[in-house]
Amino acid sequence: MKISHEDKVFYPEDGLTKGDVVGYYRDVADAMVPHLRGRPLTLRRFPDGIAKQGWFQKHPGEHFPDSVRVESVPRAGGGTDDYVVCDDAETLEYLANQGTVEFHVWLSTVDAPTCPDRLVLDLDPPDGTPVAELRAAARRIRDEYERVGLTAFVQATGGRGFHVLAPLDAKSDTDVVLELSRALADRVAATGPDRLTTAQRKEKRGDRIFLDANRNGYAQTFVAPYSLRARPGAAAATPLDWRELGKAEPDGWSLAKEKQRPARKDDPWRALDEHAASAETALAKLPSAE
DNA sequence: GGGCAAA
């Protein structure tokens, strides 16, 4: 596919062009596409670069070609909504060439939109949080997951925090998964030495790390693995081996560095779906759950 | 990035 406006500057502070962005998505497609496949997408598009106004887009553009998969999923309040779904490298490249910088995905697939196959806890630190504290919190989340039979995977978000994710069997409704994620978050916040809070209201958080379970609600999204972020630095969301976490920074993988990674090293999340577990079983193992 | 209506 021909890249249009290849030399247009997309990241002015980093000297990166649209050609660099589309080339990046070409290079990571093998690792990234499995994490997009079948999932409703939210695109964050910046056709004139990240310094100009961009927008979120979930419904397919009228001009998108037929080769771009579109699926209808139930809307919470009744009716349905059309979403773009990216199942292959060609679609990824097309969307990147449309100026998509960030890709966000549902925690469920179009086959079972109301039964998530992912659970995620999101660490949102206030300014000035030492990264060591963030890493320690991620490990404690992992330990809580494992106590209830979930397998934990971690990614640097490319922003300010980490995501700790567990694959699920997609047999429990969003309600159950949300309840489980909240119970896990509350346990981590209540039992550890870390300065963590699950309070939604900013004024109640103080100077603590926000442990966000809200991404597990219906029709919510999280940043897709290997997605670039639309901020100076051109960091990418980057799945990590737990052994790498000790020296990982949330925004430590730039476009240039990242794009060799999946080729050089297996995707740390490659085996995700082999570890799918039951949310109901996990919930039953939680002492605090009724 | 591109379609579309208004100026």
Add this chain to the structure above:
DNA sequence: TTTGCCCAACGCCTA
């Protein structure tokens, strides 16, 4: 012919 506008929505909480 050029310019401007549109391109998301939602869940779940607390006040």
Add this chain to the structure above:
DNA sequence: TAGGCG
């Protein structure tokens, strides 16, 4: 019921 929050 409106607004905060992500």
